[in-house]
Amino acid sequence: MFQQDLQPVGDSLALSALCAALPLLTLFVLLGGLRMKAWLAGLISLAVSLVVAVALFGMPVGQSVVAAVDGAAFGFFPILWIVINAIWVYNLTVASGHFDVLRRSFEKVSPDQRIQAIIIAFCFGALLEALAGFGTPVAITVVMLMALGFRPIKAAAVALIANTAPVAFGALATPVVTLAQVTSAVSDDPRLTVDDLGGMVGRQTPILAVIVPLILVFVVDGRRGVRRTWLPALVCGLAFGVAQFVAANFISVPLADIVASLVGAAAVVLLLRVWSPSEVLTADQAGAEEDERVGATAAAGSRRSPSGVSTSVTSSTGRAAHGGGSSEVVHDSGSDVLKAYAPYLIIIAIFSVISIPAVVEALAEEPFTYVFTVPGLDVLNPAGDPVVTEFKLNWLPAAGTLMIFAGILTALILRISPARALKTYVATYVELRSAIATVMAVLGLAYVMNLSGQTTTLGALLAGTGEFFVVLSPILGWIGVAVTGSDTSANALFGALQVQAAREAGLDPLLLASANTSGGVLGKMVSPQNLAIAAAAVGMAGREGDIFRKVIGWSLGLLALMCVLVALQSTPILGWMVPGA
Numbered sequence: 001m002f003q004q005d006l007q008p009v010g011d012s013l014a015l016s017a018l019c020a021a022l023p024l025l026t027l028f029v030l031l032g033g034l035r036m037k038a039w040l041a042g043l044i045s046l047a048v049s050l051v052v053a054v055a056l057f058g059m060p061v062g063q064s065v066v067a068a069v070d071g072a073a074f075g076f077f078p079i080l081w082i083v084i085n086a087i088w089v090y091n092l093t094v095a096s097g098h099f100d101v102l103r104r105s106f107e108k109v110s111p112d113q114r115i116q117a118i119i120i121a122f123c124f125g126a127l128l129e130a131l132a133g134f135g136t137p138v139a140i141t142v143v144m145l146m147a148l149g150f151r152p153i154k155a156a157a158v159a160l161i162a163n164t165a166p167v168a169f170g171a172l173a174t175p176v177v178t179l180a181q182v183t184s185a186v187s188d189d190p191r192l193t194v195d196d197l198g199g200m201v202g203r204q205t206p207i208l209a210v211i212v213p214l215i216l217v218f219v220v221d222g223r224r225g226v227r228r229t230w231l232p233a234l235v236c237g238l239a240f241g242v243a244q245f246v247a248a249n250f251i252s253v254p255l256a257d258i259v260a261s262l263v264g265a266a267a268v269v270l271l272l273r274v275w276s277p278s279e280v281l282t283a284d285q286a287g288a289e290e291d292e293r294v295g296a297t298a299a300a301g302s303r304r305s306p307s308g309v310s311t312s313v314t315s316s317t318g319r320a321a322h323g324g325g326s327s328e329v330v331h332d333s334g335s336d337v338l339k340a341y342a343p344y345l346i347i348i349a350i351f352s353v354i355s356i357p358a359v360v361e362a363l364a365e366e367p368f369t370y371v372f373t374v375p376g377l378d379v380l381n382p383a384g385d386p387v388v389t390e391f392k393l394n395w396l397p398a399a400g401t402l403m404i405f406a407g408i409l410t411a412l413i414l415r416i417s418p419a420r421a422l423k424t425y426v427a428t429y430v431e432l433r434s435a436i437a438t439v440m441a442v443l444g445l446a447y448v449m450n451l452s453g454q455t456t457t458l459g460a461l462l463a464g465t466g467e468f469f470v471v472l473s474p475i476l477g478w479i480g481v482a483v484t485g486s487d488t489s490a491n492a493l494f495g496a497l498q499v500q501a502a503r504e505a506g507l508d509p510l511l512l513a514s515a516n517t518s519g520g521v522l523g524k525m526v527s528p529q530n531l532a533i534a535a536a537a538v539g540m541a542g543r544e545g546d547i548f549r550k551v552i553g554w555s556l557g558l559l560a561l562m563c564v565l566v567a568l569q570s571t572p573i574l575g576w577m578v579p580g581a
Contacts, residue, residue, distance in 0.1 A: 149283025459500025474519025
């Protein structure tokens with residue numbers, strides 16, 4: 001039996017907390033300072049956490065290793081199990097050619113670049129975030145924007161800024177699932193569940209959703225863009241925000257972004273049937289204006305086709321480019337368009353059925369779900385109470401398994417042969433091999449820190465700031481995502497710490513745990529991983545700093561807003577927004 005000690009190093013809380021922070025500092029330095037590959041930085045930081053746990057916090061070697069394995073296992077199932085299978089479904093649409101159909105259908109909604117930014121980067125990006133997350137929305141939407149005539153840095157900035165409000169519910173709410181897992185292990189608060197945490201996050205991030213589309217049109221076309229297209233931006237933001245709130249609190253947390261993205265897109269499409277901007281900003285016009293600003297020489301360099309980016313659609317007219325310079329209009333049949341949307345309709349249908357209470361109850365029992373205590377972990381918290389160390393293997397109702405069913409149906413509808421579907425599945429694992437190693441390493445690190453007491457010690461020190469910690473809470477989440485590139489990883493690292501600090505400072509653990517996620521989403525646009533993805537997609541590898549300067553101000557400004565919101569939610573002014581407070 002191992003009991004956690006708040007002050008294992010020199011009977012000093014400050015010194016113990018400094019030692020407890022070594023794994024995190026290692027991760028931050030390796031990723032943010034030395035720009036080391038994320039998977040390697042994660043493995044090194046995991047090793048440091050094991051050394052600290054054993055040598056300084058007195059955790060037995062065997063239990064430390066089991067804790068790391070338990071965390072890595074949770075990193076694969078259910079987290080990576082969702083991501084891998086969701087990206088497989090997307091890859092099937094690419095393999096069949098229906099992703100290009102989907103892109104053209106978006107393009108035909110409006111030739112205006114400001115509205116395209118709202119529909120593609122914000123709405124469709126949110127749908128991709130809901131299904132896959134982990135950089136997928138940025139990688140895909142930036143390619144689509146480039147294909148529609150957006151210049152490289154602008155396309156990257158738009159894609160990164162748009163990837164904020166949906167992040168907390170990304171990959172079928174994987175960040176919230178992870179948050180519930182790590183926080184419930186260190187607290188007996190009955191509200192630290194997926195439903196309650198998702199509901200609380202759904203009372204914070206919708207505020208961002210209202211603002212982000214307005215920022216996008218400003219980035220695309222400055223103040224003129226806001227003056228001429230504030231209406232669709234506001235309609236989209238409000239529709240998305242309200243739908244996200246309703247879905248997260250009353251329908252299904254995993255479906256929150258799917259519902260919100262579809263409602264937001266539908267609201268814009270319906271608006272465009274009765275309204276249009278006074279002047280349309282086409283790709284040609286936007287390019288000509290930018291050429292005037294930066295000069296012909298600089299513009300010529302920015303017009304090159306980025307490596308790895310499809311330029312099959314050259315403008316908002318839907319013309320496909322050919323080698324001889326001629327072009328032809330691409331006409332997609334209604335059947336092809338329906339097939340392009342079919343995978344997402346299938347996913348919504350499957351998850352709607354699985355959310356029926358009777359179905360949930362049936363699948364929560366054996367043989368569909370097994371819950372067992374992890375062998376070899378006998379841990380007591382500093383108060384002497386047992387720490388829960390259970391692993392839930394819900395193999396059939398797991399979101400990742402449901403995505404496999406969706407992929408099989410998608411392959412049937414898109415007429416993809418079993419051999420090709422299997423080949424695409426294997427290729428998806430190969431494509432994500434670095435991400436798999438990274439997530440498993442970071443989750444292993446988080447579990448070692450949590451079970452050895454390192455997180456508890458850090459929480460106790462931070463709680464010394466008292467009520468001011470409520471302002472620091474979103475910033476902590478922002479730092480976690482900015483460094484790791486993942487809201488899931490940030491929740492694994494800091495979720496338990498937020499709850500520990502809240503308990504010590506007399507603050508609401510549900511509010512602060514949720515603030516970790518909501519503040520974290522704003523660090524996504526400045527994380528080195530996301531910046532690298534965006535830069536590579538637009539053919540500007542090595543110029544991540546240029547993109548960073550375009551988005552850092554928006555990231556910090558929205559973070560300040562989130563800090564104010566969370567602070568007010570901790571007071572009677574907005575305290576009514578916190579369930580069960």
